[in-house]
Amino acid sequence: MGRQPCCDKLGVKKGPWTAEEDKKLINFILTNGQCCWRAVPKLAGLRRCGKSCRLRWTNYLRPDLKRGLLSEAEEKLVIDLHARLGNRWSKIAARLPGRTDNEIKNHWNTHIKKKLLKMGIDPVTHEPLNKEENPTDQPILESGQNKNNVHQQVVVVPVRTSVTAAATLLELDNSSTSSSSASSSENSCNESKLVLDAFNENDPLLSCLLEADDAPPRMDLPWELPPKNFDNINNMTAWDDESFNWLLDCQDFGIHDFGFDNCFNDVELEVFNTKYDMENKQ
DNA sequence: AACGGATGCAACCGCATGTCC
DNA sequence: GGGACATGCGGTTGCATCCGT
Structure with missing residues (x-):
């Protein structure tokens, strides 16, 4: 017996995500945090594969994402x-x-x-x-x-x-x-x-x-919910339409709209990686 | 204005890896 | 120890947009 498919292929939607789907996913994760991705579609009311939800979240919806060309x-x-x-x-x-x-x-x-x-x-x-x-x-x-x-x-x-x-x-x-x-x-x-x-x-x-020629592989840093310097999220327990639209707008523009750009300028990037290396050497 | 090729990016697919029982 | 399952990773694809003719 082979492995079960990661999701029921029947009735699972594919292709580009709609704003409505994004809204459901963001709302669910901000409310419940990241848990079992396989269960997310059902719990969030999405007709998507859990894998697809994870990808959408990590690659596009996460509010700590920088957007735009690499410096x-x-x-x-x-x-x-x-x-x-x-x-x-x-x-x-x-x-x-x-x-x-x-x-x-x-x-x-x-x-x-x-x-x-x-x-x-x-x-x-x-x-x-x-x-x-x-x-x-x-x-x-x-x-x-x-x-x-x-x-x-x-x-x-x-x-x-x-x-x-x-x-x-x-x-x-x-x-x-x-x-x-x-x-x-x-x-x-x-x-x-x-x-x-x-x-x-x-x-x-x-x-x-x-x-640090052989720096140890970096483990993914845990994504804290909500971000420390993200007051708008701090003050929310659920996303009303206005707040949600604001977030979606931010997704279109990038990290600077969250005030994260000051956290991750080139100097900070250097400090970030140096700190990481030091922590992993310990 | 219309067309076709080039480009960029979001999303998918299949396999690898980790964890639990 | 090994099977089942969840998640992560890297390669690839499909499509929207751009750009030149």
Whole structure:
């Protein structure tokens, strides 16, 4: 006998969520907290799979989500973490408060990957694309969770390389907004090296990461209900229509509408991760 | 204005992992 | 120890929107 399906496929709605469904889910979770996802649809009056509810909540409805494009610091961090962790998006996302694995995965596939390719850097290995294969500098393939699937193997690359990629990305961004000519590319190696060195010294975030080379995997931080600095939620026991519409509006704009942006600017991001590393070293 | 390709993102699917009995 | 179940994760897909012609 095989495993039971996660939900009754019959009568389960699929596709985009409606505002009404969002309302039911938010109302239920804010009232009852996150419990057994399998039971959520029935209890919340939704014709959705529990899995779908969890995904909708974690990727879209959670009020502590940041929205909008990743900042430069976040992008650098994603590149560096990707070099260390490979496609383990949830681990990477755990280092970026307010960001989801799905969001980072999408951003990687649609933006960062292209940027790296444009720079001549392999987005998988973080090595230069035209570089001669060097056995001593090859990415080390660790046996991943699924040994039968090559694509799921964990790629561990030299940290230095990933920093180069991040530094070069920074350089590319700067050059794209300046009037630097294409001929400057021939000097890019030397310049990259200089940028890299300065980058390491001046970027405490990456310095911290480099020091904590084998930082333990981050456990997901518990999401507190309600958020401490979210007075509107603090004062609510249930969501009336007005409050709910306000929340849905906020979902359209992003974390700054909750006043969380001040909590998660680039400096705070650095502090957040440093603190996390220290806690996990204890 | 209309069309078609490109792009970005939300959502789904299947498998892996963790936990309980 | 092993089966059943819940949850998490990463790859993929589908669709809405954008943009160039």
